[in-house]
Amino acid sequence: MKTQNKSRQISLMAMFAAIIFILAFTPIGYIQLPFIKATIIHIPVIIGAVLLGPKYGAVLGFMFGVTSLINNTIAPTVSSFVFSPLISLPGTDNGSPLALIICFIPRILVGVLPWFVYNAMKKLTGNKFEAVSFAVAGVIGSLTNTLLVMHLIFFIFRDSYAMVRNIAVDTVYNVILGIIAVNGIPEAIAAGIITAAACVPLKIVLSKK
DSSP states (O other): OHHHHHHHHHHHHHHHHHHHHHHHTSTTTEEEOSSSEEEOTHHHHHHHHHHHOHHHHHHHHHHHHHHHHHHHHHSOOTTGGGTOTTSOOTTSSOOOTTHHHHHHHHHHHHTTHHHHHHHHHHHHHOGGGHHHHHHHHHHHHHHHHHHHHHHHHHHHHHHHHHHHHTOOGGGHHHHHHHHIIIIIHHHHHHHHHHHHHHHHHHHHHHHOO
């Protein structure tokens, strides 16, 4: 039985990984905005984390980071230097290895934190409100990505980000907060709805022997 469950988990992780890569290399995965790429790729990572646990979720999050690295390297925007060390910082001929922190750490955590949030919510609300637990996990998972990415950009690349945005350095954080409000909050709401809608039937299917 353990072998059967393990095989099913690996198969499900492979399915989520395939979805991540399909989204990453089609127009619907990364939505090009003037100074950054919005994404929905975190959603299969969140769903995988909630259903399979933090270990599998971390792997899916790492894959999310890989797609971000590739996408920002082969199809860069003016701010892709914050995600890829192969893209030169403005005014220089070199990229920064610190970009890998932004590219991978938040995405890996997207595959870890939702599982803990879901289980904490389930203890508080019980099985009758499991959809709510899934939704909250989806919201927190999405916000984990947005808040960590944008704040790491501020702390690591504030001056370079100000240069490419043609804004004063002391206004960068206000711009960061604006992006979180305009892009991050709608992304989080969508992630909560989709996570709940997907996880409720999937968990029923997975619970069947």
